[in-house]
């Protein structure tokens with residue numbers, strides 16, 4: 001898996017319903033986080049693309065699970081964001097059905113090798129983020145955290161925030177947190193290293 005070609009990528013499926021999820025046995029790495037946290041931007045940045053994964057100006061607009069085929073070897077999975085207050089009941093229902101379909105009723109769950117939980121460095125883990133993280137822990141899902149939008153803080157302020165997380169919400173959990181900026185690409189090789197370590 002080390003010789004994966006990050007340039008050989010395509011959208012396999014934009015699934016609005018769980019029965020559309022791919023059923024082949026390729027490993028999957030999923031991106032989870034609230035709307036606007038930077039999931040699609042992170043996928044683009046990891047692939048060195050500008051606008052491959054759709055980056056929304058209207059948060060929470062498209063409720064789909066997008067499967068990006070990476071070199072016919074694995075999928076990066078862009079999950080629909082949560083925590084967007086102005087969602088209609090229909091959108092909330094669609095979100096629940098897809099998330100439940102992916103994490104709870106997924107017959108292919110063994111293919112999900114890791115979940116990347118995104119947390120905005122300036123916002124910190126929200127109640128929804130903590131709920132998601134506790135769900136991942138309780139369901140024994142391998143995961144790590146990526147702190148997004150680090151370019152918006154000074155190096156010093158960023159480190160202070162990461163230290164605070166380690167001593168408060170993440171204390172004693174051993175959760176790995178990788179700082180990232182989709183603007184500068186900071187953290188790219190660290191995140192790829194972590195992804196590949198979960199695939200082998």
Ligand SMILES: Nc1nc2c(ncn2[C@@H]2O[C@H](COP(=O)(O)OP(=O)(O)OP(=O)(O)O)[C@@H](O)[C@H]2O)c(=O)[nH]1
Nearest residue numbers: 035036037038039040041056059060081149181182
């Ligand atoms: N400065 C900065 N802005 C970022 C970064 N990552 C994402 N953004 C911006 O944040 C906004 C939301 O990014 P998206 O990647 O669409 O977020 P998302 O999590 O996919 O959102 P949903 O698809 O609605 O769930 C966009 O305006 C991005 O340009 C980052 O690392 N730095």
Ligand SMILES: [Mg+2]
Nearest residue numbers: 039040054056
């Ligand atoms: Mg998105």
